[in-house]
Amino acid sequence: MPDRPDHAYLDHAASTPMRPEAIAAMTPFLADHPGNPSGAHGASRATKTALEEARETVAAVCGCQPQEVVFTGSGSEADNLAVKGGAWEARAHDPRLDGVVTSGIEHKAVLGACDRLESEGFRVARVPANGDGVVDLDALARALDDRTAVVSVMLVNNETGVRQPINEIARLVRNVAPRAVVHTDAVQAPQWLDLASATADVCLVAMSGHKFGGPKGVGALIVRAGTELVPLVEGGGHERGLRAGTQNVAGIVAFATALRITHGRRAEDTARIAALRDELERGLAAQVSGFAVNGASAARVSGILHCTFDGVEAETLLLALDQQGVMAASGSACSSGAVDPSHVLLAMGMPRERALSSVRFSLGYASTHADIDAALAIVPEVVAKLRVT
Amino acid sequence: MPRVMVMMSGGVDSSVAAALLHERGHDVTGVTLKLWGGESDSGCCSVADVEDARRVAAQVGIPHYVFNFSDAFEADVVEPYVDAYAAGETPNPCVECNRTMKFGRVLERARRLGYDFVATGHHARVVLTDDGPALARAADRAKDQSYVLYMLGAEELARTLLPVGELTKAEVRAHARALGLRTADKRESMDVCFIKRGEREAFLGARIPRRSGAIVDEQGVIVGTHDGIDAFTIGQRRGLGVAVGERRYVTDIAVGTATVTVGPRDALLHERVRLRDVRWSRTRCDARAMLVQSRAHGTPAIARLDGDELVFAWPHPRVAPGQVVAFYDGDLCCGGGIVAD
Numbered sequence: 001m002p003d004r005p006d007h008a009y010l011d012h013a014a015s016t017p018m019r020p021e022a023i024a025a026m027t028p029f030l031a032d033h034p035g036n037p038s039g040a041h042g043a044s045r046a047t048k049t050a051l052e053e054a055r056e057t058v059a060a061v062c063g064c065q066p067q068e069v070v071f072t073g074s075g076s077e078a079d080n081l082a083v084k085g086g087a088w089e090a091r092a093h094d095p096r097l098d099g100v101v102t103s104g105i106e107h108k109a110v111l112g113a114c115d116r117l118e119s120e121g122f123r124v125a126r127v128p129a130n131g132d133g134v135v136d137l138d139a140l141a142r143a144l145d146d147r148t149a150v151v152s153v154m155l156v157n158n159e160t161g162v163r164q165p166i167n168e169i170a171r172l173v174r175n176v177a178p179r180a181v182v183h184t185d186a187v188q189a190p191q192w193l194d195l196a197s198a199t200a201d202v203c204l205v206a207m208s209g210h211k212f213g214g215p216k217g218v219g220a221l222i223v224r225a226g227t228e229l230v231p232l233v234e235g236g237g238h239e240r241g242l243r244a245g246t247q248n249v250a251g252i253v254a255f256a257t258a259l260r261i262t263h264g265r266r267a268e269d270t271a272r273i274a275a276l277r278d279e280l281e282r283g284l285a286a287q288v289s290g291f292a293v294n295g296a297s298a299a300r301v302s303g304i305l306h307c308t309f310d311g312v313e314a315e316t317l318l319l320a321l322d323q324q325g326v327m328a329a330s331g332s333a334c335s336s337g338a339v340d341p342s343h344v345l346l347a348m349g350m351p352r353e354r355a356l357s358s359v360r361f362s363l364g365y366a367s368t369h370a371d372i373d374a375a376l377a378i379v380p381e382v383v384a385k386l387r388v389t
Numbered sequence: 390m391p392r393v394m395v396m397m398s399g400g401v402d403s404s405v406a407a408a409l410l411h412e413r414g415h416d417v418t419g420v421t422l423k424l425w426g427g428e429s430d431s432g433c434c435s436v437a438d439v440e441d442a443r444r445v446a447a448q449v450g451i452p453h454y455v456f457n458f459s460d461a462f463e464a465d466v467v468e469p470y471v472d473a474y475a476a477g478e479t480p481n482p483c484v485e486c487n488r489t490m491k492f493g494r495v496l497e498r499a500r501r502l503g504y505d506f507v508a509t510g511h512h513a514r515v516v517l518t519d520d521g522p523a524l525a526r527a528a529d530r531a532k533d534q535s536y537v538l539y540m541l542g543a544e545e546l547a548r549t550l551l552p553v554g555e556l557t558k559a560e561v562r563a564h565a566r567a568l569g570l571r572t573a574d575k576r577e578s579m580d581v582c583f584i585k586r587g588e589r590e591a592f593l594g595a596r597i598p599r600r601s602g603a604i605v606d607e608q609g610v611i612v613g614t615h616d617g618i619d620a621f622t623i624g625q626r627r628g629l630g631v632a633v634g635e636r637r638y639v640t641d642i643a644v645g646t647a648t649v650t651v652g653p654r655d656a657l658l659h660e661r662v663r664l665r666d667v668r669w670s671r672t673r674c675d676a677r678a679m680l681v682q683s684r685a686h687g688t689p690a691i692a693r694l695d696g697d698e699l700v701f702a703w704p705h706p707r708v709a710p711g712q713v714v715a716f717y718d719g720d721l722c723c724g725g726g727i728v729a730d
Contacts, residue, residue, distance in 0.1 A: 313498075319418075319502060322454075340457060385503070
């Protein structure tokens, strides 16, 4: 029997290892520079400079102006600021603006914010996706009207990896609901897509550092000029008054460093990772019966393989794989760590039982051929064992 | 090395069960069941309890997973519980959970994953008899939980470990303290895990259309009214809303007419009760003279089985339909049944 690597981390869509360059860049701001970037002395100037350089780096990658970058504590916070802040701002200007349009496949950060708005009296439309996981544009068009305040559709789905036509949606909104702001949750995108072009027509773009080699606990929201928001956190006027609180300078520096490196290496990383993903996909298809790839005929990002194993409970499969060192995911883990049937798959019209038999393998910049070898050595064997009654 | 999947609720008993199995050198995996998505304030379901289980597992040095059985729990435990109340019965959801979840789905999943045993923190013992493995009362009689496991047959028992059944509760807590487990002094959960304390009627009221009816005495004289029979159980004394001289107990519930009958304590005493779903473990006891227990921590009575009727040696307070009667031969649990009417 060939040697097996002792583990294969295939959950990069949940969190990536940090880029070494990002760790190196942030360390001085933990160890050497105590200054509050809002202060007026030498120690503060050092951190303030680093903060603003980071902002410029992010702006350059995203194709926006530095003052359009708002750092937050997470991708979820960025989503909440965009959706709630945009809706509250619109209604404050014109009480008739009470419509929110989103999709059923959004991350819970967006869906949760929409639920909150609904409880406050906003009309919320949650548009379904087709069987390949692409948001139904006809249904979206029907949900829009001249009272729509916010439209929020993600750029890349976090479970299936399917890319959503956000620029097309933005143009549609401009024609049908001209007063609405368009937000996109781009948390899964930076590793795979050029954000500047992929979000060119969008007002608000949310990101999260730990999805592309940055640290956990740092996010950003691009707020394009002319888009007004009501802040979630008020106080000392940080981040143009949109997010009070002393900035996480070390985290932000690492965020920007990771984003810059990710951007610079995207072409070569993406090609290499796509080849690894395809090898995993082909290998599983060849070795496992009752195996189906979800979102197969849609435009998928290179690092995600979302698939269904007939007759195998994902919860059982993930446990068995973990015990063999293969780390993958299913659905969206809730706060207790239990696996719920994925709302994304249900919104795509997948039957509940199939949704509960679906697993996501996700790759990232740190993935290697050894990970794929390990997965191909272990997954078919484990699936076969679990199918024996 | 035996592979054991231990169900960890986040309480002290299952924490120590996991620790003991690990100390014995078994290959142990901890799992916590997410059974209930709704509101509750105790039991198996809260994030805090899952976190306690996870932390204890980390401290003991075993992997830990969460199984989401909330769909199955709703279908197999909560719905039958509600239906039973709607039919005027007083069900025991813990028994159903043990049967369908812990020793049903989890046992099956563990088997599928190649585990040799499942384990829980129940205070009961699995002992080896000439007839095979049998369920026996716990070393700590006051904490004995064999009653809620009465349905386990030899097949399940052969794949079940109940390590804390050999210890007293004080020893369990002492062991947890010695290991520095964060659950060492956690208080016990006593209520139905999916219903908040004191909110049973509200829970049922939201799921069953309530039908008001009369409260009558033994002679059929109306002495009051009520808003729904699900608020009542046989033997209940409190909350009847009936002002009469002496203490009155619910002695009968007629579902068809939604009539609740109250009477003196003596009226509750019966000699015979009909059972359904009687099941025996492989260790049969003498059906002509056995010990029977009709409450989780009740005192056993002597009875014999006459067809599907349980005949008490002495008049016994009436047991509500839906309740479990477990059969014992000394310390051995040899089966049981459910009160039919």
